[in-house]
Amino acid sequence: xxxxxxxxxxxxxPDEAETLPVIEVLDEDNRLRSQYVDQVHDCLDEDxxxxxxxxxxxxxxxxxxxxxxxxxxxxxxKLALALGDLMSADVLAEINDYVRExxxxxxxxxxxxxxxAQLETDDAVAIIEDLEEDEQxxxxxxxxxxxxxxxxxxxxxxxxxxxxxxxxDLVAAPETMTVGQLIDYLRVRSDLTTEFWEVFIVDxxxxxxxxxxxxxxxxxxxxxxLGDVMKRDQSLIxxxxxxxxxxxxxxxxxxxxxxxxxxxxxLVGVIxxxxxxxxxxxxxxxxxxxLSGAGEGDINEPIIDSYKAxxxxxxxxxxxxxxASFIIAQFGxxxxxxxxxxxxxxxxxxxxxxxxxxxxxxxxxxxxxNQLTQSNTIWAIKRELYVALSMGVSIAIIAGLGAGYFxxxxxxxxxxxxxxxxxxxxxxxxGVIIPVILDRLDQDPAVSSSIFVTMITDSMGFLLFLxxxxxxxxx
Amino acid sequence: xxxxxxxxxxxxxPDEAETLPVIEVLDEDNRLRSQYVDQVHDCLDEDxxxxxxxxxxxxxxxxxxxxxxxxxxxxxxKLALALGDLMSADVLAEINDYVRExxxxxxxxxxxxxxxAQLETDDAVAIIEDLEEDEQxxxxxxxxxxxxxxxxxxxxxxxxxxxxxxxxDLVAAPETMTVGQLIDYLRVRSDLTTEFWEVFIVDxxxxxxxxxxxxxxxxxxxxxxLGDVMKRDQSLIxxxxxxxxxxxxxxxxxxxxxxxxxxxxxLVGVIxxxxxxxxxxxxxxxxxxxLSGAGEGDINEPIIDSYKAxxxxxxxxxxxxxxASFIIAQFGxxxxxxxxxxxxxxxxxxxxxxxxxxxxxxxxxxxxxNQLTQSNTIWAIKRELYVALSMGVSIAIIAGLGAGYFxxxxxxxxxxxxxxxxxxxxxxxxGVIIPVILDRLDQDPAVSSSIFVTMITDSMGFLLFLxxxxxxxxx
Numbered sequence: 001x002x003x004x005x006x007x008x009x010x011x012x013x014p015d016e017a018e019t020l021p022v023i024e025v026l027d028e029d030n031r032l033r034s035q036y037v038d039q040v041h042d043c044l045d046e047d048x049x050x051x052x053x054x055x056x057x058x059x060x061x062x063x064x065x066x067x068x069x070x071x072x073x074x075x076x077x078k079l080a081l082a083l084g085d086l087m088s089a090d091v092l093a094e095i096n097d098y099v100r101e102x103x104x105x106x107x108x109x110x111x112x113x114x115x116x117a118q119l120e121t122d123d124a125v126a127i128i129e130d131l132e133e134d135e136q137x138x139x140x141x142x143x144x145x146x147x148x149x150x151x152x153x154x155x156x157x158x159x160x161x162x163x164x165x166x167x168x169d170l171v172a173a174p175e176t177m178t179v180g181q182l183i184d185y186l187r188v189r190s191d192l193t194t195e196f197w198e199v200f201i202v203d204x205x206x207x208x209x210x211x212x213x214x215x216x217x218x219x220x221x222x223x224x225x226l227g228d229v230m231k232r233d234q235s236l237i238x239x240x241x242x243x244x245x246x247x248x249x250x251x252x253x254x255x256x257x258x259x260x261x262x263x264x265x266x267l268v269g270v271i272x273x274x275x276x277x278x279x280x281x282x283x284x285x286x287x288x289x290x291l292s293g294a295g296e297g298d299i300n301e302p303i304i305d306s307y308k309a310x311x312x313x314x315x316x317x318x319x320x321x322x323x324a325s326f327i328i329a330q331f332g333x334x335x336x337x338x339x340x341x342x343x344x345x346x347x348x349x350x351x352x353x354x355x356x357x358x359x360x361x362x363x364x365x366x367x368x369x370n371q372l373t374q375s376n377t378i379w380a381i382k383r384e385l386y387v388a389l390s391m392g393v394s395i396a397i398i399a400g401l402g403a404g405y406f407x408x409x410x411x412x413x414x415x416x417x418x419x420x421x422x423x424x425x426x427x428x429x430x431g432v433i434i435p436v437i438l439d440r441l442d443q444d445p446a447v448s449s450s451i452f453v454t455m456i457t458d459s460m461g462f463l464l465f466l467x468x469x470x471x472x473x474x475x
Numbered sequence: 476x477x478x479x480x481x482x483x484x485x486x487x488x489p490d491e492a493e494t495l496p497v498i499e500v501l502d503e504d505n506r507l508r509s510q511y512v513d514q515v516h517d518c519l520d521e522d523x524x525x526x527x528x529x530x531x532x533x534x535x536x537x538x539x540x541x542x543x544x545x546x547x548x549x550x551x552x553k554l555a556l557a558l559g560d561l562m563s564a565d566v567l568a569e570i571n572d573y574v575r576e577x578x579x580x581x582x583x584x585x586x587x588x589x590x591x592a593q594l595e596t597d598d599a600v601a602i603i604e605d606l607e608e609d610e611q612x613x614x615x616x617x618x619x620x621x622x623x624x625x626x627x628x629x630x631x632x633x634x635x636x637x638x639x640x641x642x643x644d645l646v647a648a649p650e651t652m653t654v655g656q657l658i659d660y661l662r663v664r665s666d667l668t669t670e671f672w673e674v675f676i677v678d679x680x681x682x683x684x685x686x687x688x689x690x691x692x693x694x695x696x697x698x699x700x701l702g703d704v705m706k707r708d709q710s711l712i713x714x715x716x717x718x719x720x721x722x723x724x725x726x727x728x729x730x731x732x733x734x735x736x737x738x739x740x741x742l743v744g745v746i747x748x749x750x751x752x753x754x755x756x757x758x759x760x761x762x763x764x765x766l767s768g769a770g771e772g773d774i775n776e777p778i779i780d781s782y783k784a785x786x787x788x789x790x791x792x793x794x795x796x797x798x799a800s801f802i803i804a805q806f807g808x809x810x811x812x813x814x815x816x817x818x819x820x821x822x823x824x825x826x827x828x829x830x831x832x833x834x835x836x837x838x839x840x841x842x843x844x845n846q847l848t849q850s851n852t853i854w855a856i857k858r859e860l861y862v863a864l865s866m867g868v869s870i871a872i873i874a875g876l877g878a879g880y881f882x883x884x885x886x887x888x889x890x891x892x893x894x895x896x897x898x899x900x901x902x903x904x905x906g907v908i909i910p911v912i913l914d915r916l917d918q919d920p921a922v923s924s925s926i927f928v929t930m931i932t933d934s935m936g937f938l939l940f941l942x943x944x945x946x947x948x949x950x
Binding site for chain 2: 332
């Protein structure tokens with residue numbers, strides 16, 4: 001199915017791409033080799049800026065960004081200064097937010113403004129939105145009036161909304177324009193953006209009525225009006241839509257680029273798939289960090305921020321553990337007369353906690369990807385009930401037989417089996433119902449579900465096991 | 476910064492996009508409304524195929540795919556048959572793998588082959604690779620020889636590799652061809668693909684030497700050779716590269732499309748950003764499911780598969796819990812003479828487990844996104860040590876004071892404080908070191924890390940607390 005144009009066999013410099021020295025500094029997974037990074041760091045220690053420049057020059061901007069992330073915090077400013085003109089706007093745009101702050105602090109505001117002015121609006125906004133207010137002011141003041149207006153406009157939209165991540169540089173045309181007119185226009189207007197993937201067809205009010213992929217334009221005779229080439233059906237992104245929703249639309253409709261419209265439906269910007277890739281990754285990766293209470297979870301985050309985010313979670317966890325301890329304390333007499341209870345009780349709580357976490361992970365992912373909606377909630381709960389019941393029976397049998405045999409006490413075996421079965425079912429039900437309720441209440445199900453679920457599985461684990469043990473008169 | 480072409484004010488049908496009936500069936504998060512889904516299901520129950528067709532006709536293919544996922548398993552085949560020609564190849568391509576199997580089972584092999592033939596190779600492969608071998612044969616036999624060869628070729632590459640997800644339809648040209656020649660060629664060759672975003676420039680051996688974005692071609696005069704328009708520096712994807720690595724390259728280099736090359740460096744296909752979006756989401760979402768032992772974690776997975784994946788994990792967990800129980804059993808005498816130990820010991824284990832999970836989540840994400848490499852491993856371990864120490868001290872003080880006060884036993888308070896501090900540090904260290912070692916051994920750190928970490932934090936929690944209690948002579 002490959003289509004190609006036959007080569008005419010002259011004027012080539014074959015294999016040129018393969019001789020790029022970039023390849024030598026990357027390992028098989030396309031990451032910077034540690035030997036290479038060490039070499040740069042050694043030069044930094046020796047203040048050998050010339051050698052640093054030579055080493056870094058062949059790198060792609062994305063790799064220079066990685067190099068900064070792999071450089072100790074105190075040396076980042078020094079590296080930025082050593083790189084001179086290699087320290088381009090694109091490098092700055094691709095760097096981790098926390099690492100970027102270190103670098104910007106080391107660069108004069110004038111240079112930061114120069115770098116920001118070279119960027120497309122979305123990247124410039126990403127850099128400027130993280131600055132302190134006075135630094136923001138300083139950078140904005142240096143920018144030209146047009147850039148400043150565009151960036152201030154972007155900053156007026158909510159954080160993490162389409163308005164923050166869109167580009168304003170785009171190409172729009174009326175539907176009566178012909179393919180030939182468009183091509184002529186694009187050739188003469190040198191001030192137009194060169195980075196666009198679709199032409200948006202707009203009405204006289206600048207409202208999008210269709211899109212043309214550039215490939216369709218290239219394949220169409222000059223005389224045809226764009227209105228006959230365009231696709232009318234399109235996904236318009238409201239400018240205040242949350243970036244997570246934007247990412248979901250790109251995935252759902254397999255978009256390469258999409259028009260962003262304001263409240264009146266007028267075209268104000270464009271978002272392209274390359275801007276979306278890291279948002280999808282971030283949003284999908286966030287759930288795991290939130291479920292485990294690890295905050296932002298960025299390894300470049302200052303230690304104090306990581307400490308604050310995580311310790312809050314552990315304090316909450318201390319609270320739920322104390323509830324469980326309080327339950328155990330009610331059974332003090334039983335435990336001191338039958339130590340086997342103390343030996344076995346953590347098993348019931350632990351298995352319940354794990355079963356709950358499994359269901360929680362599945363439910364949080366299904367909610368985040370819009371696979372679990374109101375239409376199939378009842379079905380999903382039933383599904384988890386069946387899974388939990390079958391797992392509960394299996395684990396209860398193993399644990400019950402094991403405990404009964406080991407302590408030569410079949411009733412104790414029956415007690416732990418019953419407690420495990422019930423706790424796994426409770427875990428499964430709370431693992432699906434709690435995040436669904438939080439989602440229905442417009443809360444992020446990943447943030448607080450696991451505290452509730454662990455509290456329930458711990459407490460119920462001890463209560464069921466110790467309660468059944470006392471009730472069965474084995475103590 | 477917006478560039479646009481002024482409208483010339485005639486021939487418009489404004490607001491046409493807004494009158495698309497699609498909008499009415501979607502909620503504010505762009506998901507199918509449950510009322511709408513119920514309506515379709517009611518028609519299915521009444522076998523009112525005409526009404527179903529009318530209801531579904533205005534939907535985007537991605538929404539039809541969602542409708543199938545929201546339809547009970549037994550009704551999916553019925554819905555597919557009711558939709559007739561709305562059941563297009565694109566719908567099939569966008570449907571969840573498990574749900575697709577239900578539908579394919581309901582459709583005759585001839586229709587499946589017809590649908591597969593309409594698709595681009597990557598989508599056709601995604602459908603066919605999931606079929607049973609005899610079904611695969613049946614479908615392949617019906618396809619034309621060219622399509623069959625392309626799909627068989629794709630199936631010869633490893634699962635989840637670039638060769639499986641690439642499209643073979645692409646446009647390649649020699650660097651001596653001019654912009655004008657290319658445009659003329661594209662206009663006359665009706666058999667060429669209409670879906671492409673870049674033209675690949677190849678040498679006589681069909682090795683890529685550069686790429687041209689279509690926007691650059693559109694903005695360049697006819698007489699200029701493509702060699703002067705193209706960008707030489709490009710990211711070539713080896714055909715056997717794992718899709719996770721492909722996704723990382725798209726993110727790292729902000730790619731819209733990339734050339735795929737075989738072992739000899741010849742151009743064999745193209746991967747575009749829209750194919751990558753769902754892979755990024757899947758791969759990032761997978762970690763949370765793996766860390767919690769939830770297997771594939773797809774809510775459309777058959778219950779028996781979910782049961783198998785998850786119960787295996789709970790059995791392993793039962794094993795680690797038994798090790799912890801064995802440790803507790805060694806301190807039976809201490810516990811029966813001082814029940815407070817049984818009351819407090821789960822706190823130490825639980826806090827350790829949570830601290831370990833936090834570090835694990837951060838480390839697994841950092842490894843998956845190539846942020847944690849050999850160059851900064853030592854630094855990352857030190858970082859986690861500092862975070863763990865500061866959290867350990869904080870939680871130890873709270874828990875120690877609380878326990879000492881509540882049990883009016885300051886030594887008991889000191890014992891639990893020391894045990895918690897040590898266990899949080901152990902948790903932090905194992906939470907970073909274990910996944911790093913697994914990654915270095917080319918194992919997926921998300922799959923088995925948490926079993927090891929939980930085993931360590933549970934066992935050490937009980938051992939430290941009970942051991943210190945006995946050693947301090949408070950029992």
